[in-house]
Amino acid sequence: xxxxxxxxxxxxxxxxxxxxxxxxxxxxxxxxxxxxxxxxxxxxxxxxxxxxxxxxxxxxxxxxxxxxxxxxxxxxxxxxxxxxxxxxxxxxxxxxxxxxxxxxxxxxxxxxxxxxxxxxxxxxxxxxxxxxxxxxxxxxxxxxxxxxxxxxxxxxxxxxxxxxxxxxxxxxxxxxxxxxxxxxxxxxxxxxxxxxxxxxxxxxxxxxxxxxxxxxxxxxxxxxxxxxxxxxxxxxxxxxxxxxxxxxxxxxxxxxxxxxxxxxxxxxxxxxxxxxxxxxxxxxxxxxxxxxxxxxxxxxxxxxxxxxxxxxxxxxxxxxxxxxxxxxxxxxxxxxxx
Ligand code: ADP
Ligand code: MN
Ligand code: MN
Ligand code: MN
Numbered sequence: 588x589x590x591x592x593x594x595x596x597x598x599x600x601x602x603x604x605x606x607x608x609x610x611x612x613x614x615x616x617x618x619x620x621x622x623x624x625x626x627x628x629x630x631x632x633x634x635x636x637x638x639x640x641x642x643x644x645x646x647x648x649x650x651x652x653x654x655x656x657x658x659x660x661x662x663x664x665x666x667x668x669x670x671x672x673x674x675x676x677x678x679x680x681x682x683x684x685x686x687x688x689x690x691x692x693x694x695x696x697x698x699x700x701x702x703x704x705x706x707x708x709x710x711x712x713x714x715x716x717x718x719x720x721x722x723x724x725x726x727x728x729x730x731x732x733x734x735x736x737x738x739x740x741x742x743x744x745x746x747x748x749x750x751x752x753x754x755x756x757x758x759x760x761x762x763x764x765x766x767x768x769x770x771x772x773x774x775x776x777x778x779x780x781x782x783x784x785x786x787x788x789x790x791x792x793x794x795x796x797x798x799x800x801x802x803x804x805x806x807x808x809x810x811x812x813x814x815x816x817x818x819x820x821x822x823x824x825x826x827x828x829x830x831x832x833x834x835x836x837x838x839x840x841x842x843x844x845x846x847x848x849x850x851x852x853x854x855x856x857x858x859x860x861x862x863x864x865x866x867x868x869x870x871x872x873x874x875x876x877x878x879x880x881x882x883x884x885x886x887x888x889x890x891x892x893x894x895x896x897x898x899x900x901x902x903x904x905x906x907x908x909x910x911x912x913x914x915x916x917x918x919x920x921x922x923x924x925x
């Protein structure tokens with residue numbers, strides 16, 4: 588038997604953007620526990636905007652477990668927040684509202700800034716660094732600095748050790764801006780991994796005195812904002828597809844533009860301006876290889892007789908992947924498959 592450190596992680600009740608919260612529970616197991624072995628646990632919801640002080644208990648229901656390489660016998664346990672009965676989802680629990688489909692595959696591209704002393708890492712105390720251009724996928728101290736690369740690499744290793752399905756990382760267009768991509772089969776799995784990857788990044792940065800800025804447009808002016816492009820496909824899109832189905836799907840996306848934007852992250856009007864590789868927030872468009880469109884259609888999709896995956900470029904870096912995936916699946920479900 589060994590004592591395991593189980594870090595129960597959940598999303599609090601703050602709006603429009605929930606914060607990550609966590610606390611540690613020690614339990615003895617013969618080997619690394621399975622999800623089924625993990626107990627429900629309570630917390631004080633009155634401190635997280637999830638309950639009134641007089642009746643403050645909320646419950647944590649484990650939904651995914653990952654090894655935590657930073658701790659001896661450590662585990663990261665992603666949880667859903669439940670009402671005191673342990674079975675009714677709390678109103679803040681967006682994950683419980685997803686109609687999951689194992690045939691739905693998602694690839695999220697999480698962009699973010701590393702921040703120190705109130706500005707992006709590598710920005711001088713006064714003014715700005717050299718304009719954007721060399722930073723995207725850049726190399727060398729003047730482009731990416733020193734500490735950023737170290738953090739990004741450490742984060743990647745911690746995520747891979749946890750079994751998170753990272754597909755890649757890159758330096759982004761603005762100085763101090765980075766991206767990682769996570770791919771998952773089943774929307775819940777992929778969204779869980781995004782939240783746990785965010786958790787690992789936030790925690791890692793503590794020791795460097797650095798914060799992760801997820802806001803979609805932290806620097807005004809000629810600096811890119813941060814997105815979280817959602818690449819998606821369904822079994823039907825991958826195997827049948829076709830031009831008529833694709834056009835019907837895009838018509839449904841156009842019709843429900845507002846509902847999508849509503850869950851694609853706050854302040855998105857600051858980022859979706861029509862500039863910096865975006866479409867304006869109030870317009871819906873799609874285009875082959877078009878990074879100025881709402882939905883980018885990969886070349887391969889058209890060449891493959893309209894089969895494959897699509898990229899919704901509108902979700903932003905602060906968006907909740909549970910809500911984003913949930914909305915995309917809802918719109919897809921409105922379109923009959925021929
Ligand atoms: P770019 O920066 O050019 O938009 P990335 O390589 O950063 O592209 O991201 C592309 C994403 O598309 C990856 O995260 C990948 O997992 C995802 N993806 C690839 N194939 C599929 C698919 N069939 N279904 C859903 N997502 C996919
Ligand atoms: Mn990318
Ligand atoms: Mn990017
Ligand atoms: Mn992209």
